[in-house]
Amino acid sequence: MASLNPALVPLSLYIHMPWCVRKCPYCDFNSHAVPDGKLALALEQTYLQALVEDFKTQVEFAQGRSIHSVFIGGGTPSLISAKGYVWLFSQLKNILSFEENCEITLEANPGTVEHDPFAEYLQAGINRLSIGVQSFNAEHLKRLGRIHSNHDAIYAIQHAKQAGFERINVDLMHGLPEQTLEQALHDLKLAVENGATHISWYQLTIEPNTVFFRAQPILPVEDVLEQIQEQGEAYLKANGFINYEVSAWRKEQPSAHNMNYWQFGDYLAIGAGAHGKVTKPDAVYRFQKTRLPKDYLAKTPAEHLHLQAVESKDMPFEFMMNALRLNDGVPARFYTQRTGQPLSDLDELLSSLRKRNLLVSDENRIACTEQGHIFLNSVLEEFL
Numbered sequence: 001m002a003s004l005n006p007a008l009v010p011l012s013l014y015i016h017m018p019w020c021v022r023k024c025p026y027c028d029f030n031s032h033a034v035p036d037g038k039l040a041l042a043l044e045q046t047y048l049q050a051l052v053e054d055f056k057t058q059v060e061f062a063q064g065r066s067i068h069s070v071f072i073g074g075g076t077p078s079l080i081s082a083k084g085y086v087w088l089f090s091q092l093k094n095i096l097s098f099e100e101n102c103e104i105t106l107e108a109n110p111g112t113v114e115h116d117p118f119a120e121y122l123q124a125g126i127n128r129l130s131i132g133v134q135s136f137n138a139e140h141l142k143r144l145g146r147i148h149s150n151h152d153a154i155y156a157i158q159h160a161k162q163a164g165f166e167r168i169n170v171d172l173m174h175g176l177p178e179q180t181l182e183q184a185l186h187d188l189k190l191a192v193e194n195g196a197t198h199i200s201w202y203q204l205t206i207e208p209n210t211v212f213f214r215a216q217p218i219l220p221v222e223d224v225l226e227q228i229q230e231q232g233e234a235y236l237k238a239n240g241f242i243n244y245e246v247s248a249w250r251k252e253q254p255s256a257h258n259m260n261y262w263q264f265g266d267y268l269a270i271g272a273g274a275h276g277k278v279t280k281p282d283a284v285y286r287f288q289k290t291r292l293p294k295d296y297l298a299k300t301p302a303e304h305l306h307l308q309a310v311e312s313k314d315m316p317f318e319f320m321m322n323a324l325r326l327n328d329g330v331p332a333r334f335y336t337q338r339t340g341q342p343l344s345d346l347d348e349l350l351s352s353l354r355k356r357n358l359l360v361s362d363e364n365r366i367a368c369t370e371q372g373h374i375f376l377n378s379v380l381e382e383f384l
Helices: 041-056 082-095 118-123 138-143 150-163 181-193 222-238 256-262 293-298 312-323 333-339 343-355 370-374 376-381
Strands: 011-017 067-074 098-108 128-134 168-174 198-203 242-245 248-250 266-270 275-280 283-288 359-361 365-368
Touching (some): 011 041, 041 266, 098 256, 128 150, 168 222, 181 198, 198 222, 312 333, 312 376, 343 359, 365 370
Parallel strands (some): 011 067, 098 128, 168 198
Antiparallel strands (some): 198 248, 275 283
């Protein structure tokens, strides 16, 4: 592997807030229900302090870079107060600089238990919201274990706009238990008509270690799933949304943070269960933090920072698994810059995929064709 130059790789920050009001039956994320649906102030303060100490142990990985974007995921990050975020950002920026106009996204649930009004999160420095709606249908929300109503979801989007947020992502799932084509399209319609500027629209998958895995619900048949996908895409395109990644649709600029993931950029990671990726001159490394909040808080930050180098043989798959999700692919130079391997090592495989009309690749760009996106999993298997 050639020597890598971290300066050529953007650096983001992922912050994990591990608590939620109630665990949803489809959810396999690292989230833990809080008693009475509220996070105690003492626990909030203890956790935020731990995040700062965690961040300090990762400064060496910046290697001269500033933070390009921040994503606060969970759990339900809006259980943390706006005041808490003001303090957190001030501490983090004292440790490592943030780029000017750094995109800072907060995941929020539209339930009635939001900690503070959206305007206060905006004032705290958060400039993009990702609202976990999943569905506007009352019956589907109940089946999914969501704590909000369809009215809560509509109000949340409208309230975020009124508060001054110009960038509002709405998370929506389709292929829900016993969902019809009409219901799936109506969910999209309500997101669009109420002001979403970005929509993450993805099919429900049943993951191990979830309630749905243990007691599987009845999902729509394949024909219905295909109709939902086809007509949903047509509706979004007709309403001015651009599909720039497998499940991401935008009316505004792409999510800077997610683009950095997909382009094989670097990201520091703080919080219980958070995953990070960093480039050093000798290799690309991944790491993951202790999952349980109580264990995370009990350890010193250095105790749960264990770097694992990505093996040279795994690098093509690791890179392509992200890059080929983007409709426009990535600049070809990113492959060598971000893996340390010459793209010419893949000449034979890339040629084969081009001949089968699955891939476009030249000295400028690597991307899946429309056909390649349909068979994306099969394309990716070629790089294993």
